[in-house]
Amino acid sequence: MLSLTTTVFSISKAQQADSAQRWCDYMGEVYYPLDCTPLDPRSFEGSLTALQLSNLGISKFTADALRTVRRQQLSGTEDVVFIFPTREREHFGHLGIEDDVGPGEMYVLNSSEPYWTQIANKTQNVTIKVPANCVRERFPLLDRTYGRRDIANAGMVPIVAQLALQTFNMVPLVDQQVLKRTEDNILDLMCIMLETRNVSDVPESTTVALSDITFQRLSSFLSLHFRDPGLAPEHAATSLRVSLRYVHKVYQMHGTTFGRELMGLRLREADRLLRAPYGKNALPLPISEVAYICGFSSQSHFSARYKENFGFTPNERRLSLSEDTA
Structure with missing residues (x-):
């Protein structure tokens, strides 16, 4: 018979x-x-x-700045x-x-030995405890992994964490x-994740599939957020709960980069807006607004990248379309 217990605990500033x-x-x-010692007990918040x-x-786990100590157990x-x-290192x-680790990484601790952890405000993690x-x-x-970083297959770390999180929804x-x-x-x-720490240990088909x-x-993330002018690879890594290094590695394996994919999305959407038909009494979107909608920091930057990609400026594109419909 499976033993199953779900509990929720939270502390707010009002408590x-x-x-x-x-x-x-x-x-x-x-x-x-x-x-457990909160950095600021008066404003500490957390949920588990x-x-x-x-x-x-x-x-x-979500908590504000906190130092946790495990004492020696006899x-x-x-x-x-x-x-x-x-979220957060x-x-x-x-x-x-x-050492320290961040999103997309993991570390292993042994409860029978003393240890300490220290986190910043708004830290989040997934923890799995097992005999x-x-x-x-x-x-x-297993004993060689305690207290170390870079002990796991980086591609499998987010998969294990996500599967553990999905278990809450399955219950x-x-x-x-x-x-x-x-x-x-x-x-x-988890054991395969540790066994295949080195990329050379992982079958090529598995590495490619991951x-x-x-x-x-990543493509889905970009499709949702490409209009944000401040979008950066770090945001994708945080959202997908993988390391920044792994984000760059995945794009490299697919022969591209984060910046190239982001620019492609922005330019395709801008071209669509420039070519979109408008009614007899309606005015086309100003080119500056097209640039803003698609995440460009300025109209001049947009125009330069648009011409670099399509061979003509946004103004020239719009003029050619008006001539075709005249």
């Missing part, structure tokens, strides 16, 4: 009395005993949603904690190693057998 202690107590319920399956404990169970930052120290023996029987080299819709299979699949994928999925997601 500051003993907030640090109550947050610490709830973290202890979800994970194990921890010491936890799902406990048979072996896996999955949580969605006895008790040994759990492994996989932490996937999805996280600093940590474990087994004499200090160490469940991982070690699938991945014997009210599927039966326990499906959830059990999902739990086993997440555990298997990059194709990410490329499609």
